[in-house]
Amino acid sequence: MEDKWQEAYEFAVEVARKAGAEIRKAGDSEIKVNTKSSSVDLVTQTDQRVEKIIFSALKGKFGEGCHRFIGEESTVDSCVLTDKPTWIIDPVDGTTNFVHGFPFVAVSIAFAVNKELEFGVVYSCMEDKMYKARRGQGAFCDDEPIYVSDVKEIKKSIIISEHGTDRSPEKVKKIFSTMQKILCIPVHGLRGSGTAATNMCLVACGAVEAFFEIGIHCWDIAAGAVIVREAGGIILDVNGGPFDLMSRRMVSANNEIIANRIIKEIEIFPSPRDDGKPQLE
Ligand SMILES: O=P(O)(O)OC(CO)CO
Numbered sequence: 001m002e003d004k005w006q007e008a009y010e011f012a013v014e015v016a017r018k019a020g021a022e023i024r025k026a027g028d029s030e031i032k033v034n035t036k037s038s039s040v041d042l043v044t045q046t047d048q049r050v051e052k053i054i055f056s057a058l059k060g061k062f063g064e065g066c067h068r069f070i071g072e073e074s075t076v077d078s079c080v081l082t083d084k085p086t087w088i089i090d091p092v093d094g095t096t097n098f099v100h101g102f103p104f105v106a107v108s109i110a111f112a113v114n115k116e117l118e119f120g121v122v123y124s125c126m127e128d129k130m131y132k133a134r135r136g137q138g139a140f141c142d143d144e145p146i147y148v149s150d151v152k153e154i155k156k157s158i159i160i161s162e163h164g165t166d167r168s169p170e171k172v173k174k175i176f177s178t179m180q181k182i183l184c185i186p187v188h189g190l191r192g193s194g195t196a197a198t199n200m201c202l203v204a205c206g207a208v209e210a211f212f213e214i215g216i217h218c219w220d221i222a223a224g225a226v227i228v229r230e231a232g233g234i235i236l237d238v239n240g241g242p243f244d245l246m247s248r249r250m251v252s253a254n255n256e257i258i259a260n261r262i263i264k265e266i267e268i269f270p271s272p273r274d275d276g277k278p279q280l281e
C-alpha cells in the first residue's frame with residue numbers, strides 16, 4: 001500500500017523534465033505577454049501550452065475520472081482540495097523571470113491524497129536541476145539527498161521574500177516594512193529568485209534559512225512544501241499556526257527557531273484564499 005504512488009511519483013519527474021525542455025525551447029514568438037490579476041501578473045502562451053502538455057500526460061496515464069487536477073492556468077475560480085487523489089500544478093513558476101530571461105523558472109508538480117501531500121517535484125529548468133521528495137522518503141536534488149541548513153541564529157541567516165503581484169500601496173508598504181525589520185535584525189541578507197517553488201528548494205538544500213510570502217497560490221508551493229519537509233525543514237502559517245495549503249501564505253524554514261523569529265516580524269495583510277473559504281487572522 002505504501003508504494004501505491006511510486007509510479008505516479010516517477011511519472012511526475014518524467015513529465016516535469018519534458019515540460020522544462022518545452023519551456024527552454026520556447027521561442028521569442030511564443031512570449032506574448034498577457035496579464036491576469038494585475039498588470040504585473042503575467043501569463044504567456046508557454047504557460048498555457050505547457051500546462052496542457054502536463055495535464056494530457058497525467059490524464060492519459062491516470063485517467064480523468066479517478067484523479068482531480070488543479071492547475072494555475074486552468075483553475076478559473078476557487079480550487080477546493082478534496083480527499084481524491086489530486087495533482088496540483090504550476091507549469092511555469094516564475095513567469096516574469098521567463099518573460100525577461102532572468103534564469104530561474106520552475107515546473108512544479110505536486111500530488112495530494114486525502115488532503116495530504118504525497119510527493120512534490122520541482123524542476124528548475126534553466127539550471128537543469130531536478131528537486132523531488134516523497135513523503136517519508138527524503139528530499140533530493142538530481143538524486144543526491146538534500147538537507148536544510150543547521151543555522152539556529154537568525155543573525156547568521158539569509159532569508160528569502162518576494163514582492164508578489166499586488167501593487168496596492170498599503171500591501172507594498174507592509175511587505176517592505178516586514179523586509180526592513182527582518183533585514184535590520186540584522187540578518188546576513190535578503191534574497192529572492194522570483195519563483196516560489198525554487199525559493200522553497202533553496203530552503204530545502206540549505207542555501208538559505210527561510211522563505212516566506214503572502215499572496216502565493218497553492219500551485220506555487222505545494223511541491224516545494226513536501227521538498228522542504230523531507231529535507232528536514234518546517235512550514236508554518238504566517239501567524240505561527242499550522243500550514244494550510246489553500247491559505248495563500250506560508251513560512252518555510254530550516255527550523256522552528258528561525259521560522260518563529262521571522263513570524264514575529266511579519267505584517268500580515270489580507271489575501272483571499274484559493275478555496276474561497278474565509279481567511280484566518
Ligand atoms: O510565475 P507565477 O507562476 O505567476 O508565480 C509567482 C508567484 O505569483 C512566482 O512564484
Ligand SMILES: [Mg+2]
Pocket residue numbers: 072090092093094196219220
Ligand atoms: Mg507560480
